[in-house]
Amino acid sequence: MKKKLLTDFPIWESRKQLLRIMKLSILFSFCFVMMVTANSYSQATKLSLKLSGSTIKDVLNNVEEKSEFIFLYKNEEMNDQLKVSIDVQNVTINEILDKILAGQNLSYDVYNRQVIIRKNAFDKQESFSVSSQSVSISGKVTDSSGVPLPGVSVVLKGTTNGTITSIDGSYSLSNVPSDATVQFSFIGMKTQEVVIDGKTTINVKLEEETIGIDEVVAIGYGVQKKRDVTGAVSSVKSKVLMATPTSDVATAMQGRIAGLDMNGTTLRIRGNRSINGSNEPLVIIDGVQGGSMSDLNPADVESIDVLKDASSTAIYGSQGANGVIIITTKKALPGKMAISYNGYTGFNMMEAHPEYRSGENWLEPQKIAAQNAGLWTPSSDLSLLLGTNETYNAYMANQWTNYDNELMQDAFFHNHQISAMGGNDKTTARFSVGYYGTEASFKKGSNERFNLRSNIDHKIREWIHVGINTQITYNAKTTSPYAGTATTGMQLGLPYDSNGQLVTYPLGATGYVNPLIDGVTDYLYNKRSYGTNVVANGYIEVKPVKELTLRSQFNTSIKNATSGSYIDNESSTQISSTKKSTAEMKKSGNRYVEWNNIATYNKKIGDHNFTLTGITAWTKGIYDEMIGTSYDQLISTNLWYNLQSGLNPNITSGYTQSQTYSYAGRLNYDYKGKYLFTASVRRDGSSVLAKGNKWASFPSAALAWRISDESFMKSTSSWLDDLKFRATYGVTGNSGINAYGTQSGVSAFSTGLAFQDAYVARYGYNNTIGNTDTKWEKSATTDLGLDMTLFKGRVNAVIDVYDTKTTDILLFRTLATSAGNDGLFGLYQNIGATNNRGIEITLNTVNVKTKNFQWNSTITFSSNKEKIVSLVEDKNIQLGNTKETSTLMIGRPISSIQSFVYDGIWKTSETDQASALYKDAKKANSFKPGDIHVLDLDGDSIIDENKDIRYLGSPTPKWFAGFNNDFVYKNFDMSVYAYFRWGQWGANPAAAYDPSTGGEYTTFNYWVANTNENGNLPALYRNRKFYEYMGYQSLSYVDQSYFKIKTLTLGYTLPTRMAKAAKLEKVRFYISLSNPFYMAKSSWMKGFDPELINTSTDVKSPNMQNTSRSYVIGLNINL
């Protein structure tokens, strides 16, 4: 009989009147104990006590501390300040209670660990008001399977009169009005109301609360019961976030929320809408902006609610277009102190790349490349092929080095978090400290994060509450000295000489620089950054009258970041080029303030429930920075702390500020919880827009219909627990431009120009030409949704379809390059419209549920079709210089890839077909075997960069899905989490092919006449770069669809008895494995982690890092 422990407050509100006299703390502990109760505890436990002149309260507290007993009583029924003395050895709880309660006309019931003390029945009746038509009722309360429920509160509705059921679930109440309504409530169960209507026996079966239905979700400037929500809102709770070890909140969310796509560190809700503006969702932490998700320790998070449709996000107006992620941190509950520890440690293991070539395998392509280029013949000396003596000698001596092994490591990481919480009915507080440290995959690199958080809430009076949330995060990062050089593709040559000393040039002065030299001392390549982020927000909440709540919330965040970089003239990057040392120190700061005022008026008239919310919000953000640099300082150990000792110390500084002001109103209305309606409007002003266009309004409306509550649905109630239909519409916005984006600016430069040694100042144009016509970008979204719960909560499904039209899209549009400014002049312009349509499905199922075994699954599926609907003058616009990846194409997603179409490599047997196809308009150069075969799409026998390219795909996936399975068998738990990301295009690992050297990797299958006609990469030519091959772009992009098992976690929870023996509440150990399995659709991706390849910000160049696979062991302890 495991009951759900609800951590949210509101369920308690209704019962507070009865129980306010009880210590809430005791109740909570009681509930908790109920969860772990297994057998009779009271008789087995023997206690010894020696107290004299103590109050009864002290004695009970003493017992509570020494044992697991918990006492429940009403202050007014028992005088707990009465002084008693007791001295007993090895007695049961009954004996102690008998002694200390003697003479108080009290009786007690011991239900295993919980002890209820109350007045004797006769006296109790006196406390009820006498009614002319009073009756006595009695009965039994059970759960749905018929098991008696002790401790259920039985209250006459609208009064404080009531009782609690005994161990067999029975209760009796006398002297109650015959027309009264009795309320039965118990944590984790649906509250039931029964009208007495003359009955004297009322047996009640309480139903377990179905998952999620009475959860509370954050809806922006307020909370709402999940069942009353009209918009598309998805939530993740702490338990899910903590199920697998992750150091950041975003990663913990991946695949858990339908419609939320995560690629690398990029989050997108329902695709991209904006070209220039941010597509990042708005993140609200504890009601305010300005915090960073990456600063949060996942263990501090209570819940994350993601608002997806515009009716939900319209309350955030201009910032709501990309969805809103609302994070609520954990708060303490009144009651017993609770301490918990969560920690894990593990290794990030580098998994094998496709191997680098070595030995004969390396030489062969060298020969072919040189031969094809006419620079070598097999009859020539090998030394001529290899260029230098050193190379030749190293090859002959078979000196190969795997630089990956030399530079990279299995990175150790560990994460620890301790939290403590507690409080009384006036003040509650939760504190947590956390540490996360990891080594980088390149040796000598590391990352650390410390965080400290305190959430304190205090009731000054019943009607006035205050609170403060504070978070301090310190980040420190040391960049690996090897990160600058990365690995070298060349594996020939030894990094150390015979004395074990590093050599600078393993293959002589004309060869590569030894990538290991930067790590010799800390003063060759040193880059560090650290920063402290402080977020503090406080609120005051006043309830002048019952229905009205006024809340004023002030938030401030301060970020200070320092970074330093010192690159010595002897470092690998400098030694072969300019031989100058450079030192730089940068200090930057963000200051952000936000002030929200929220008035909420809630009124119930009969079955009509209204909530009116009025909001004002003001934000201001300031960024400033100062950067100092100098060159060639004398002492390298000064790093960047003595810039004045170098040549030409130089300083630059900058400042950016923007502010917004907004006001908004919202009406939530429901009739019997069956017909729900929400409407809101927000008016937003932003400083970054041009005068006259600064303000805009964002309206929304939503309707929801709880079909399952209709009388005609009675017949389905045996299997359909809940069915709600939602229809919403809303408009949100995006200011879409940077601060000062509507100003034409010029900048002064203090360096870079002199006439010989006579310095002169210069003033040049900034990139932006002010366009004072820029307006808000607006997104209008229609969303239809269906929420259902079936089979007593075993199946829960949420389905949404949506259609978002974004108009007046802002684009920073670069002018034709003849306009000047080195081809970078541009201006912000509202240039077109996009459309996003999609479907999202979340399915939670309890597949198996037996006494010892449970299997739950969660599936999230999201499909989004994004396209540009219109552009000014109905013409495609090319943004950057790479036509393939930076063209806005009407009818295609914002980010799209167009290129030649690859059709293999021309074979020798296809010489005739190849030579009928030309590389130039003049038909002077034709294709030859070994060239890339790209399709001649227009059939004119000329491969043309404009006519023979076509749309291939978009980096935005067609669909993505998360599939999580949780298994619990007795004390073991296991979860397997799989992720699909499908239909997205991106960089092909083959883009790293270097035909001039034969390629770095053994997997690169280059074409060789007659001997390897099936090669899928073009013929090798020494000195010819890949980009010099006609049609190379066709090999640069690939379908990156993949399937991945992200994590596999196996946990074991110590049996309660053993935990107790160690004086612990709960102990869980687990092991977890990330990236155990992955599979890419395209064979080009073989040997590479498709998710990692994908995270390259540049679609043109694949992220060729080694795959990491982490092995983690973790521990959760609750004290």
Add this chain to the structure above:
Amino acid sequence: MKKFINKFSIGVLLVAITIGINSCDLNEFNPSGSTADVVFSTPEGMDALVNQMYYNFRWKYFGREDPVLYLEGGTDLWYNAGKASYGPGLTQYTDVLTPKLGQLANVWNRVYDDINLCNSVINRIGAVPYPSQVKKNYREGEARWLRSYCYWWLVEFFGDVEMRLQETSTPSFYAYRTPAKQIYDEVIIPDAKLACEYLATTPIDGMVGRYTKKAAYGLLARVALTRASYAANDTEAKVYYQMALDASKYVIDNKESLGIKLYNTYNQIWRADNNKTNTEYLAIVTHSSNSTYNAQANNPNRDHLYFAPKLNGRVGITTTATTWEYPKENTMLMPTKYFLQLFQDGDARYDAIFQEAFLETNKFTWTAGSGDLANYVKNFDKIANKTINVGDTALYFTRKHIPQAKKDKASYAVVDIDMLYNADGKITTANSQLYYSFPRLQKYRVYDPDSNVKLLVAANGTVGYADVPIMRYAEMPLIAAEAEIGLGNKANAAAYINDLRKRAIKPGYESQMTVGANDMNIGFILDERARELCGEWLRWFDLKRTGKLVEYVSTHNPDIGSNVKEFHNLRPIPSTFLDKLLNPVEFGQNPGYN
């Protein structure tokens, strides 16, 4: 009731505060920014804008690799060092010479960038309250000079281009071509003439590197000569030949007043100790010994590397030697056989501008197992165990023919013209060492062993801060001679040439080196310009102006000869420009390019 009032008053207070913040303003506060109208209406701001015009030439052109590739590469004089294929579209006319080629967009973008700055100066300067008209004129003259120079470059490279005469302040997504001739007549020549009028003979503020009157007349001569090649008929051509002659003659005749003084010996021009005070340079791009004063703080001038053979690590050249003297990378162009043979034996200019012997820096002893032996085709029996001491010749790369016996006897490595080139003039493919072994163009040397002057930003660095000449006195008699040929006065032309050559004749070769009227033709002028102005960023323009690009490259540069076509007289319009236009088809690509 009292409690209610308390509650109520706090509520009212909150509401009042809420309404109070309504007054927050949404104006942008931008203390670190400024606008063009504010800054460029003051003399100080206008000075700063004029200064900015000089920035691009230091940042990305002269001293950097791009101009080496597209102004010297792809001509009859040079081929890629080491038979490499760096920048092959520009140096070899391979099929990567497409509209996508980045170096061409760099020219287009940055030259138009300068044009926009010039336009801004020219449009705005009238309203700027300069205290002195002389200074105001000088500033306008600088802008006129540069706009003329930039359009000359643009038109020569790309043909008919967009003519923009106004500072950019509005969106532009459409562009239209203006015929090259019209751009000459409306901008290039008038601006050059105004520059002649406005610029003073000495740099204002004493800043060496600003354009002066001699640069203006030099530019007028250059652009007028080029304009003549666009003439529809002889009569029209003669107008511009005369203009070119007048301008170049003005410089020749007024050397003293223009601040020009010729060195007595030819090699003086190229000595590092004369670089910063050179009296023969008409226009220069300066670099500074102070790295932050350079547009490329760590990389101001690398011209001394680009024409050098790879020396570092070769026979006894120590691998830790300073790479500016004996570079191992950034070597870019090697001379063609034709070019090396253009110099007569009596021409002192070859010895002044080419280095053939390279000295030992690290005592070296030939051994039997040395791979170098095979590379330099040395006979083991004769050379083994011979030692080269520091300061002795280690490498000798020469345009001469050296008999094999003599080569084998030398303790140093010898690569002569027969080893470096095949009989047909192509560069050898015999081994990878040889095609890095060529005489070095040393016009841009940053070090004078005689005076021990080192123009290097860091003593052990690879980068220098020598000034780069972009116009030199010797061009004037060459222009005058070419103009006189165009005007039919060959005798006058010969006189200019003989005057130019005077100091470059080795004793005893006077008669061979003296030319007569009959020698005067375009072929001679091109040869003489090669001998005099090689590596000075003019060769590609010269071949194009004279209509000899295809003929000369295909005849004299056999490694790339088959690639060059008539359409290569124009560079492709950069696709980064066309791609952003809304009328790319109307603007159109230059013929021959996809």
